[in-house]
Amino acid sequence: MRNTCFILLILLTLPLGLFAQSGIPEAVEVTAPGNRLLKLAIDAPRPLDPGSTVDSAKEISDVLVFDMNMSGIASAESRDQLPLPGGTKIADTDFMPWMTGGYDLLIRSEYSIKGDDLTVEFRMFDVLNRKLMTTKRYLGRKNELRRFTHSFADEVLLVITGEKGCFTSKIAYVSTQTGNKEIYVMDWDGHNPLLLTRNGSINMNPDFSPDGRDIIFTSYKRGNPDLYRRALSNTAEIALSNRKGLNITGTWSPDGSMIALALSKDGDAEIYTLAKDGGNPVRLSVSHALEVYPTWSPDGKQIAFVSDRLGKPQIFVMNADGGNVRRLTTSGSYNVNPRWSPKGDRIAYSRSQGGFQIYSIRADGTGDTQLTSEGNNENPSWSPDGRFITFSSKRGNGQGVYIMRADGSGQISISQGKGSYFQPAWSRN
Amino acid sequence: MYNLYVLIMKFQAKSLTNGTKETTMKSKILCLLTALSLAVLVTGGCANKEVIKSEEAVVPKAAPAVVEVAKPAPVEPVPVAPVAQVAPVAPVVQPVENQSAKASAPELSFEAVYFDYDKSDLRQDARDVLSKNAEILLKSKPDAKIQIEGNCDDRGSAEYNLALGERRAKAAMQYLVTLGVKADRLSTISYGKEKPAVQGSDEAAWSKNRRDEFVLK
Numbered sequence: 001m002r003n004t005c006f007i008l009l010i011l012l013t014l015p016l017g018l019f020a021q022s023g024i025p026e027a028v029e030v031t032a033p034g035n036r037l038l039k040l041a042i043d044a045p046r047p048l049d050p051g052s053t054v055d056s057a058k059e060i061s062d063v064l065v066f067d068m069n070m071s072g073i074a075s076a077e078s079r080d081q082l083p084l085p086g087g088t089k090i091a092d093t094d095f096m097p098w099m100t101g102g103y104d105l106l107i108r109s110e111y112s113i114k115g116d117d118l119t120v121e122f123r124m125f126d127v128l129n130r131k132l133m134t135t136k137r138y139l140g141r142k143n144e145l146r147r148f149t150h151s152f153a154d155e156v157l158l159v160i161t162g163e164k165g166c167f168t169s170k171i172a173y174v175s176t177q178t179g180n181k182e183i184y185v186m187d188w189d190g191h192n193p194l195l196l197t198r199n200g201s202i203n204m205n206p207d208f209s210p211d212g213r214d215i216i217f218t219s220y221k222r223g224n225p226d227l228y229r230r231a232l233s234n235t236a237e238i239a240l241s242n243r244k245g246l247n248i249t250g251t252w253s254p255d256g257s258m259i260a261l262a263l264s265k266d267g268d269a270e271i272y273t274l275a276k277d278g279g280n281p282v283r284l285s286v287s288h289a290l291e292v293y294p295t296w297s298p299d300g301k302q303i304a305f306v307s308d309r310l311g312k313p314q315i316f317v318m319n320a321d322g323g324n325v326r327r328l329t330t331s332g333s334y335n336v337n338p339r340w341s342p343k344g345d346r347i348a349y350s351r352s353q354g355g356f357q358i359y360s361i362r363a364d365g366t367g368d369t370q371l372t373s374e375g376n377n378e379n380p381s382w383s384p385d386g387r388f389i390t391f392s393s394k395r396g397n398g399q400g401v402y403i404m405r406a407d408g409s410g411q412i413s414i415s416q417g418k419g420s421y422f423q424p425a426w427s428r429n
Numbered sequence: 430m431y432n433l434y435v436l437i438m439k440f441q442a443k444s445l446t447n448g449t450k451e452t453t454m455k456s457k458i459l460c461l462l463t464a465l466s467l468a469v470l471v472t473g474g475c476a477n478k479e480v481i482k483s484e485e486a487v488v489p490k491a492a493p494a495v496v497e498v499a500k501p502a503p504v505e506p507v508p509v510a511p512v513a514q515v516a517p518v519a520p521v522v523q524p525v526e527n528q529s530a531k532a533s534a535p536e537l538s539f540e541a542v543y544f545d546y547d548k549s550d551l552r553q554d555a556r557d558v559l560s561k562n563a564e565i566l567l568k569s570k571p572d573a574k575i576q577i578e579g580n581c582d583d584r585g586s587a588e589y590n591l592a593l594g595e596r597r598a599k600a601a602m603q604y605l606v607t608l609g610v611k612a613d614r615l616s617t618i619s620y621g622k623e624k625p626a627v628q629g630s631d632e633a634a635w636s637k638n639r640r641d642e643f644v645l646k
Contacts, residue, residue, distance in 0.1 A: 181623075202620075202623050204587065204588075204623075205588065220620075223618075224618060225591065225618075225619070245595065245617075246591055246592065246595060246619065248588060248591055248592075249588050262588075262592065264592070264595055268592065268595065268596060268599075269591075269592035269595065290589065290592040290593065290596065291592075292588050292589055292591070292592050293588050293589075306586075306588075306589060308589070312547070313586070313589050334585070336585075336586040336588070336589055337586060337588070350586065352584075352585065352586070356586075378586065378587075422587070423587070
């Protein structure tokens with residue numbers, strides 16, 4: 001009658017991060033002395049017909065305020081209370097109250113929503129000189145309101161700085177909202193999150209094609225870490241590289257013709273290039289060490305990558321054909337996750353020093369600058385205009401996607417909802 | 430017949446000591462009788478012994494079968510088999526079955542192997558475990574194929590850890606090959622830091638996550 005039963009109970013608790021959308025960022029002063037922020041007023045957008053709701057006016061204002069405050073060149077406020085009659089035509093604009101208010105710039109807009117059809121028109125004025133600087137009119141569907149507004153913010157930056165903004169761009173990322181790591185994409189400001197993969201497996205490291213139409217990512221869905229491609233407009237996930245071992249940290253070349261990645265098919269992880277269809281593997285790195293996480297220079301002539309050939313992971317640079325390998329990071333004992341700025345001058349990366357912090361360094365190895373100082377920050381990725389960096393950060397209870405200006409100012413969380421967030425990748429257009 | 434033999438022997442003895450002609454004839458008759466009596470004695474005894482042996486062979490075989498049920502654990506590689514054999518007697522046997530099944534499991538499962546931080550070299554304790562795992566592969570499960578899963582703790586970068594985990598899996602695989610396991614029975618995969626065994630942010634948890642696991646394929 002010795003009937004003993006042993007029961008093993010394993011409790012796995014996965015911490016669920018709770019993130020609050022942190023709202024509109026405060027205006028931050030530009031660090032360069034002698035430059036002051038332009039003071040920008042956003043007049044309450046006017047509905048042109050009774051069918052158009054007040055919600056749309058608030059949405060337009062919110063988008064413009066967020067984009068312009070993040071830009072680093074302006075401090076923007078929406079002025080709902082200013083009672084100004086008249087339309088957006090220059091003849092109807094009374095500039096006196098705005099000048100009295102100390103504003104340099106004024107954006108006025110009016111919109112019409114009839115059923116699903118949307119028309120919206122923006123005008124930006126130089127207040128002091130009472131001049132129309134730019135005007136744009138958009139026609140489309142109701143759900144394109146945010147995109148049209150972002151597009152006008154791009155135009156504002158083009159007019160003021162000579163360089164178009166990136167406010168219609170997207171950020172792909174990994175989230176555990178569904179319980180496992182799947183790939184998502186969202187607007188640059190965290191709105192409109194969209195689940196892309198749904199394979200129930202472990203999915204990692206998304207990367208955008210230069211034309212913004214496809215993403216590549218690594219997935220264990222067939223029992224091995226393989227590289228897949230999927231068009232944003234189509235659910236099909238096509239295996240680009242399912243070679244033996246690792247097929248990880250894939251990234252498109254700037255001209256879209258090749259993909260660099262780490263493969264371990266010939267021993268241990270090394271950097272290879274593939275043709276964009278996944279064929280023709282060419283080995284670039286030759287060492288007994290581990291090499292991962294390549295990133296192309298914007299001219300396609302160089303590749304930075306991680307190697308532990310000196311013991312711990314450091315960042316190296318080589319020519320795109322594998323020659324002339326040289327060390328980039330000389331401070332810190334564990335440097336990973338390099339990403340080359342689209343401007344070509346700097347490489348952002350992550351350094352482990354207890355927790356991880358984001359740094360940026362010039363391509364010649366000088367000017368090493370720490371950008372983050374709180375939390376655990378990894379996987380930086382540049383905006384297509386090189387003005388911003390997105391990264392994942394664990395601060396307080398949660399792990400989310402953050403954005404900041406390239407100088408480290410303006411750090412703000414943009415991911416929304418339950419789960420943890422990892423490995424954000426900015427689109428290139 | 431025995432008495433006759435004794436009489437003959439006594440008469441022979443007397444005739445030898447007396448030495449007369451008349452006694453020689455009687456002694457010859459006595460020799461014949463002795464030989465005959467001996468023959469009868471021998472054949473009678475053999476018949477008796479044979480009867481005894483055949484009786485022993487008839488002992489029933491039920492007893493050994495009962496013994497087998499209780500003791501299969503060290504011998505039977507698959508715990509399920511004894512259950513099938515004794516199905517008709519199930520109610521009595523099952524408690525014993527559970528114990529024997531549990532007793533067999535730990536002996537034939539593969540143990541995990543652990544690593545130091547940021548390292549993929551095999552410590553002595555790792556080698557000892559790998560020797561035990563090799564034993565199982567070479568003796569108890571000679572046809573089994575296994576996949577070696579390499580893992581890391583959650584501190585480093587996810588991507589670098591995929592490569593480090595793979596290095597750990599390959600280190601174990603190479604050692605098993607040197608111990609005689611055929612390479613085509615072994616495969617590796619790395620999960621980096623994606624599949625921790627223990628949640629937590631201290632060395633107690635980390636040391637349990639820097640591991641290779643061995644999974645039947």
